[in-house]
Amino acid sequence: QKEVEQNSGPLSVPEGAIASLNCTYSDRGSQSFFWYRQYSGKSPELIMFIYSNGDKEDGRFTAQLNKASQYVSLLIRDSQPSDSATYLCAVIRPGGYNKLIFGAGTRLAVHP
Amino acid sequence: KAGVTQTPRYLIKTRGQQVTLSCSPISGHRSVSWYQQTPGQGLQFLFEYFSETQRNKGNFPGRFSGRQFSNSRSEMNVSTLELGDSALYLCASGDSQETQYFGPGTRLLVL
Numbered sequence: 001q002k003e004v005e006q007n008s009g010p011l012s013v014p015e016g017a018i019a020s021l022n023c024t025y026s027d028r029g030s031q032s033f034f035w036y037r038q039y040s041g042k043s044p045e046l047i048m049f050i051y052s053n054g055d056k057e058d059g060r061f062t063a064q065l066n067k068a069s070q071y072v073s074l075l076i077r078d079s080q081p082s083d084s085a086t087y088l089c090a091v092i093r094p095g096g097y098n099k100l101i102f103g104a105g106t107r108l109a110v111h112p
Numbered sequence: 113k114a115g116v117t118q119t120p121r122y123l124i125k126t127r128g129q130q131v132t133l134s135c136s137p138i139s140g141h142r143s144v145s146w147y148q149q150t151p152g153q154g155l156q157f158l159f160e161y162f163s164e165t166q167r168n169k170g171n172f173p174g175r176f177s178g179r180q181f182s183n184s185r186s187e188m189n190v191s192t193l194e195l196g197d198s199a200l201y202l203c204a205s206g207d208s209q210e211t212q213y214f215g216p217g218t219r220l221l222v223l
Contacts (some may be wrong), residue, residue, distance in 0.1 A: 102155040
């Protein structure tokens with residue numbers, strides 16, 4: 001079992017719709033959770049981080065964390081073609097300092 | 113502030129050679145982490161340096177090594193290159209877990 005699992009996609013959504021990206025993790029002690037976006041040929045860029053159970057909103061993005069279910073999700077409202085990218089979920093385990101453990105990523109395609 | 117810079121951006125080497133990659137973090141950041149990204153394995157952590165000390169290491173062979181200088185710049189070295197070392201090598205600089213920013217990467221091709 002991989003430490004961080006994501007559906008590889010592609011997840012295809014129409015422009016203006018809500019895109020829902022999911023991630024599960026295996027280490028129940030994990031405390032820090034991150035979503036990165038990576039465009040083809042580019043490096044990952046941080047979208048959001050979340051530590052506490054519940055929702056965290058930033059603009060069109062909402063991260064949701066459920067530690068009991070070991071589940072993290074990212075919702076993108078009003079999806080735009082420019083949101084088409086690979087979305088990487090990452091966790092940091094206790095004592096991991098800044099070591100990010102990444103999932104394989106979910107490819108999102110937003111079509112006009 | 114200037115972002116994370118990595119040099120060189122592209123590199124072609126042959127098997128058996130060694131290579132050194134450089135990363136200059138964002139000013140004020142003392143942590144530099146290195147990652148390898150390949151289509152098959154995804155993003156994998158190599159090591160992290162903080163104030164010139166390696167404080168975390170991933171599951172890579174000893175051919176992969178790194179160091180950090182007093183100005184926080186970091187280098188990673190790969191000796192005796194293998195075809196499977198072809199990858200995008202990324203460094204990330206941060207001053208906390210929440211603020212880790214990646215550089216543009218060095219794309220290494222081993223022939």
